[in-house]
Amino acid sequence: MYRSIFIVCLLLCAVNPVTAQQDLELMTQSEEIDLNGDGITDTVIMDYVKYSIWEPGYPSRRDFTLRVNDVEIESSLEPDLTGFEIVDIDKNDDMVEILIPTMGPSYDPCCLIYSYDGENIVETGKLAGFREFTGEGVIYTDWWQGFWEATDKWVLNPETHKLEQIPQEMYYIGCTGDHLEIRESFDLHLNPGSDEIVETIEAGGSVSVIACLAEINDTDYWSWHLYIPSDWFLLRAESGLTGWVTGSEFFNVTQGFGWAD
Ligand SMILES: [Ca+2]
Numbered sequence: 001m002y003r004s005i006f007i008v009c010l011l012l013c014a015v016n017p018v019t020a021q022q023d024l025e026l027m028t029q030s031e032e033i034d035l036n037g038d039g040i041t042d043t044v045i046m047d048y049v050k051y052s053i054w055e056p057g058y059p060s061r062r063d064f065t066l067r068v069n070d071v072e073i074e075s076s077l078e079p080d081l082t083g084f085e086i087v088d089i090d091k092n093d094d095m096v097e098i099l100i101p102t103m104g105p106s107y108d109p110c111c112l113i114y115s116y117d118g119e120n121i122v123e124t125g126k127l128a129g130f131r132e133f134t135g136e137g138v139i140y141t142d143w144w145q146g147f148w149e150a151t152d153k154w155v156l157n158p159e160t161h162k163l164e165q166i167p168q169e170m171y172y173i174g175c176t177g178d179h180l181e182i183r184e185s186f187d188l189h190l191n192p193g194s195d196e197i198v199e200t201i202e203a204g205g206s207v208s209v210i211a212c213l214a215e216i217n218d219t220d221y222w223s224w225h226l227y228i229p230s231d232w233f234l235l236r237a238e239s240g241l242t243g244w245v246t247g248s249e250f251f252n253v254t255q256g257f258g259w260a261d
């Protein structure tokens with residue numbers, strides 16, 4: 001058994017002479033700071049792997065270990081990890097937080113935020129998109145959705161010390177639609193899911209994209225994005241009327257969005 005594994009490893013090395021050991025750096029970042037405001041300095045240590053060259057088959061470049069004093073957790077985040085930052089979500093409380101950022105695989109920033117309650121490392125939040133900290137317990141995020149940005153508000157719950165997303169009925173888009181080309185006619189509906197037609201958009205016409213129905217639930221937020229065909233979009237016709245159409249229908253008959261991931 002072990003001999004077989006050894007032979008396979010030798011073959012792999014022969015196929016790929018650049019070994020993981022040559023290209024990865026084991027990184028450690030540490031900082032001494034009072035995280036929970038009890039007047040006692042805490043020791044924060046993060047271990048992660050940084051690659052100068054990464055190829056399929058290498059160990060994960062997403063995994064990290066975070067230690068605060070004698071408590072340790074393991075987790076992962078989209079590549080590439082660059083260490084941690086200390087942030088202060090709410091300057092009115094005694095705690096500061098540990099933020100682990102990445103720019104994601106396609107310049108889509110995301111981060112994990114942790115706090116320390118004196119005994120445990122608590123996952124305070126996991127945010128996608130560009131972040132704006134108010135310092136008053138509120139973080140705004142702008143998450144790129146292919147041709148627009150979804151803005152969310154996150155509020156720190158002082159009791160659980162976790163970030164809670166403020167629900168919205170819909171996301172504002174505000175795309176004027178001047179550059180859009182409508183190739184086939186389609187209908188605008190009174191409500192999402194309604195059979196009642198408000199207006200028909202003819203081929204060659206134009207629309208503005210006002211908003212997108214926010215169909216996000218707590219458990220699905222991280223994987224949610226715009227391209228789910230059942231999403232409903234609120235459009236404004238040239239006539240001035242507004243109505244709803246599904247993304248799958250709208251995108252099928254319209255060109256010019258300039259999609260970018
Ligand atoms: Ca402390």
Ligand SMILES: [Ca+2]
Nearest residue numbers: 090091093095
């Ligand atoms: Ca604070």
